[in-house]
Amino acid sequence: VCIHRVRSCSSIRFIKSKYVCVFDKSALKFSHQQRLFRTSAVSCGQIVQFKLSDIGEGITEVTVKEWYIKEGDSVSQFDSICEVQSDKASVTITSRYDGIIRKLHYNLDEIAYVGKPLVDIEIDASKGVAPEEDVVETPPMSHEEHTHQEIKGHKTLATPAVRRLAMENNIKLSEVVGTGKDNRILKEDILNYLAKQTGAILPPSPKAEIIPPLPKSETLPAAPKDKARKIPVPVSRPIVFSGKDKTEPVTGFQKAMVKTMSAALKIPHFGYCDEIDLTQLVQLREELKPLAQIRGVKLSFMPFFIKAASLGLLQYPILNASLDESCQNVTYKASHNIGVAMDTEQGLIVPNVKNVQVLSVFEIASELNRLQSLGSAGQLGTNDLTGGTFTLSNIGTIGGTYTKPVILPPEVAIGALGKIQVLPRFNGKGEVFKAQIMNVSWSADHRIIDGATMARFSNLWKSYLENPASMLLDLK
Amino acid sequence: MVLQSSLKNCLQLCCILRSPKAGFRSTTSGSLIIQSISNDVYQNLAVEDWIHDHVNLENQQVLFLWRNSPAVVIGRHQNPWQECNLRLLRQKSIKLARRRSGGGTVYHDLGNINLTFFTTRKKYERMENLKLVVKALKALRPQLDVHVTDRYDILLNRQYKISGTAAKLGRTTAYHHCTLLCNADKFVLSSVLKSPYKGLKSNATPSVPASVKNLFEEDPSLTCEVLLDAIAEEYATQHHIDHHITLINPADETVLPGINNKTKELQTWEWVYGKTPKFSISTCFNMVYKDSVLDVKVDMDVKHGRIEVCNIDLPEQWLPPALCSELVKSLVGSKFCPNETTTLAATLLRVCPQDDELHNRWNLLCENMVMLM
Numbered sequence: 001v002c003i004h005r006v007r008s009c010s011s012i013r014f015i016k017s018k019y020v021c022v023f024d025k026s027a028l029k030f031s032h033q034q035r036l037f038r039t040s041a042v043s044c045g046q047i048v049q050f051k052l053s054d055i056g057e058g059i060t061e062v063t064v065k066e067w068y069i070k071e072g073d074s075v076s077q078f079d080s081i082c083e084v085q086s087d088k089a090s091v092t093i094t095s096r097y098d099g100i101i102r103k104l105h106y107n108l109d110e111i112a113y114v115g116k117p118l119v120d121i122e123i124d125a126s127k128g129v130a131p132e133e134d135v136v137e138t139p140p141m142s143h144e145e146h147t148h149q150e151i152k153g154h155k156t157l158a159t160p161a162v163r164r165l166a167m168e169n170n171i172k173l174s175e176v177v178g179t180g181k182d183n184r185i186l187k188e189d190i191l192n193y194l195a196k197q198t199g200a201i202l203p204p205s206p207k208a209e210i211i212p213p214l215p216k217s218e219t220l221p222a223a224p225k226d227k228a229r230k231i232p233v234p235v236s237r238p239i240v241f242s243g244k245d246k247t248e249p250v251t252g253f254q255k256a257m258v259k260t261m262s263a264a265l266k267i268p269h270f271g272y273c274d275e276i277d278l279t280q281l282v283q284l285r286e287e288l289k290p291l292a293q294i295r296g297v298k299l300s301f302m303p304f305f306i307k308a309a310s311l312g313l314l315q316y317p318i319l320n321a322s323l324d325e326s327c328q329n330v331t332y333k334a335s336h337n338i339g340v341a342m343d344t345e346q347g348l349i350v351p352n353v354k355n356v357q358v359l360s361v362f363e364i365a366s367e368l369n370r371l372q373s374l375g376s377a378g379q380l381g382t383n384d385l386t387g388g389t390f391t392l393s394n395i396g397t398i399g400g401t402y403t404k405p406v407i408l409p410p411e412v413a414i415g416a417l418g419k420i421q422v423l424p425r426f427n428g429k430g431e432v433f434k435a436q437i438m439n440v441s442w443s444a445d446h447r448i449i450d451g452a453t454m455a456r457f458s459n460l461w462k463s464y465l466e467n468p469a470s471m472l473l474d475l476k
Numbered sequence: 477m478v479l480q481s482s483l484k485n486c487l488q489l490c491c492i493l494r495s496p497k498a499g500f501r502s503t504t505s506g507s508l509i510i511q512s513i514s515n516d517v518y519q520n521l522a523v524e525d526w527i528h529d530h531v532n533l534e535n536q537q538v539l540f541l542w543r544n545s546p547a548v549v550i551g552r553h554q555n556p557w558q559e560c561n562l563r564l565l566r567q568k569s570i571k572l573a574r575r576r577s578g579g580g581t582v583y584h585d586l587g588n589i590n591l592t593f594f595t596t597r598k599k600y601e602r603m604e605n606l607k608l609v610v611k612a613l614k615a616l617r618p619q620l621d622v623h624v625t626d627r628y629d630i631l632l633n634r635q636y637k638i639s640g641t642a643a644k645l646g647r648t649t650a651y652h653h654c655t656l657l658c659n660a661d662k663f664v665l666s667s668v669l670k671s672p673y674k675g676l677k678s679n680a681t682p683s684v685p686a687s688v689k690n691l692f693e694e695d696p697s698l699t700c701e702v703l704l705d706a707i708a709e710e711y712a713t714q715h716h717i718d719h720h721i722t723l724i725n726p727a728d729e730t731v732l733p734g735i736n737n738k739t740k741e742l743q744t745w746e747w748v749y750g751k752t753p754k755f756s757i758s759t760c761f762n763m764v765y766k767d768s769v770l771d772v773k774v775d776m777d778v779k780h781g782r783i784e785v786c787n788i789d790l791p792e793q794w795l796p797p798a799l800c801s802e803l804v805k806s807l808v809g810s811k812f813c814p815n816e817t818t819t820l821a822a823t824l825l826r827v828c829p830q831d832d833e834l835h836n837r838w839n840l841l842c843e844n845m846v847m848l849m
Contacts, residue, residue, distance in 0.1 A: 056600045065553045088579035089643035090552040109679045177733045251809040252816045256823035263827045322830050378815035382839040385822035409826050
């Protein structure tokens with residue numbers, strides 16, 4: 001009865017919908033006539049059983065391997081519904097209709113039969129099942145054969161509005177490359193296609209344009225601050241932002257970060273920064289690089305920074321210590337296991353070089369190479385990732401000067417190295433020269449380390465690096 | 477806005493490729509043979525996707541020829557842990573790819589040829605394609621004993637599999653692809669396709685192992701180039717076109733707009749591992765620590781490649797129970813992946829008492845857990 005009423009209304013114009021309003025109690029809540037009409041149509045929409053059509057090669061049954069939709073989801077024509085498999089062939093079943101999924105006839109891994117219902121879809125009765133929804137020219141097709149996947153035309157996803165636009169302009173959707181989700185064709189794609197065909201200059205698309213500010217002489221009605229102001233163009237369109245918020249659970253690497261940083265929060269940090277003149281070190285490294293290369297090792301600046309840090313820790317062992325949970329005991333660690341923060345695809349990891357106190361600069365470089373290649377392949381082991389006592393972070397390879405690094409528990413200190421810049425400085429004679437300057441930012445646990453200790457350690461580290469020859473005196 | 481557009485560019489591949497055939501759109505069978513210049517499995521699979529999505533196959537069919545540097549390719553609905561030795565793959569830097577067609581797992585290297593036959597859904601016919609391949613082989617070497625089985629394999633000497641098949645059907649188009657073993661490394665093939673992972677229970681499509689042989693072993697004059705040429709020749713004959721192979725660059729966005737996005741998608745963890753059907757692991761292993769041997773029992777459910785349920789049974793008090801439950805809690809929701817597990821384990825160690833004994837035991841447990849992945 002409901003459907004019948006809707007059908008009779010569809011042929012009559014809006015005037016008569018008032019009668020629908022009167023008789024249909026549920027519609028009284030809504031004031032908008034058009035909305036009324038559609039609401040009543042949806043609530044008594046036609047449920048269509050979408051049957052699994054012929055797969056070919058005489059196959060009669062398939063296994064359902066993945067559902068792309070669930071009951072209650074709304075689908076558009078050509079949306080993927082599920083993936084079925086039969087004898088090494090994987091088949092994507094797409095929807096014939098726009099509507100809402102009301103029932104899935106099979107669970108995963110069940111056998112589905114050709115010709116039997118796959119899903120029930122409640123379609124919008126107002127839209128009907130008209131084949132004219134297909135924009136693409138179809139060769140003569142027997143209309144009795146309404147098997148659901150045998151839609152001539154191409155796998156094109158587009159909303160009805162886009163399809164209409166294409167049809168109005170005699171464009172085959174198959175010729176347009178879709179840039180939306182699942183290669184969906186958006187309005188912009190049609191417009192771009194047209195522009196290419198006709199050389200027409202189209203108004204700027206709303207996506208990511210730098211809209212220059214209006215000259216002051218223009219008078220504008222009070223407009224919202226930034227995005228709405230634009231240079232008047234022949235055809236203006238409202239800017240539509242169709243992005244949606246996306247919520248995901250925190251897992252994996254992020255979870256690890258959350259744990260570490262939450263623990264780090266308990267440590268009272270203080271910072272100490274300085275600048276280091278690396279002019280001499282840069283020269284030294286240039287000389288040593290080819291020697292290391294011959295031995296098959298890539299030599300960066302890090303091995304020097306690490307070794308200098310270890311030499312410093314010999315003088316100020318409190319920086320290589322650990323404070324227990326209750327803050328009752330400080331453990332001075334014998335090994336200098338210096339961690340090197342690495343940025344990988346998945347996130348931040350900190351492998352460490354063990355026992356730097358007994359390693360040469362070359363050995364450190366070699367070990368770093370090993371850790372770096374394992375790190376980028378995602379193959380670092382637990383041994384490489386645990387047991388660190390002190391950390392250096394070379395954020396300067398990405399950029400930056402001064403930073404405020406966060407200490408990684410159970411350590412008590414960390415150093416972050418900025419980028420090396422060429423800057424003018426005064427030498428002893430008062431002359432300006434070109435210096436290779438790098439900034440370092442230390443953070444330390446103020447519960448057991450005081451500013452003076454940090455400053456002295458930093459000065460010592462700095463002196464080793466500014467005058468690399470001095471490292472020779474203290475190398476063990 | 478209604479603009480009259482009189483130009484009717486058809487997205488026929490020959491036009492895009494600007495091959496010598498491009499200028500005119502042939503109304504007869506304008507079938508096409510194309511070959512990839514890339515050996516990257518992801519790029520080549522992306523080309524298949526691209527053709528499947530964008531090319532009008534009504535009046536033409538396409539044959540796509542491609543070869544890959546070492547890679548293991550699993551079927552759409554398969555479980556990589558069940559199908560291959562992931563540890564070995566990582567060690568040898570052999571890529572892992574999941575294709576969109578069904579079927580089983582194969583090993584590709586430059587000694588293996590891949591052929592993809594693109595047609596409309598209606599013209600999808602695997603047997604015909606394979607018979608074409610056999611015809612080409614026999615035209616080349618009439619004495620070769622090759623035939624197509626009803627499982628769509630090609631056997632050599634009635635015994636050895638030299639080709640496996642898989643297919644993908646979409647709304648209007650379909651493709652059937654198959655391998656052809658010319659001169660692949662059989663030793664690597666058999667070692668990577670053997671899974672060391674025990675206790676897996678899954679509804680994923682299993683592969684059917686078979687003895688394989690290279691055509692090269694049967695006749696050393698059969699190289700990949702010779703075979704590709706013969707197959708192209710046979711295809712050209714059957715489709716009444718010139719024996720002309722158009723080269724295609726899978727990284728060229730101007731020829732294949734949108735291809736790089738497809739390539740990227742095929743490389744994401746979510747596609748390669750995340751599309752694994754739900755499975756469970758129930759296994760136990762021994763850990764040797766100092767003078768004792770410990771039994772550990774692990775049960776996990778993995779869905780979309782992430783650990784949904786996790787249970788680790790350890791001898792009592794070998795590790796602080798609080799720490800163990802922290803580990804289990806952290807693992808739930810994480811990827812079933814050695815890298816992630818290692819990072820999580822290392823992180824958890826930061827926030828517990830600094831005790832060498834504890835650290836050693838912890839690392840031992842975690843290393844063993846990682847071996848399951």
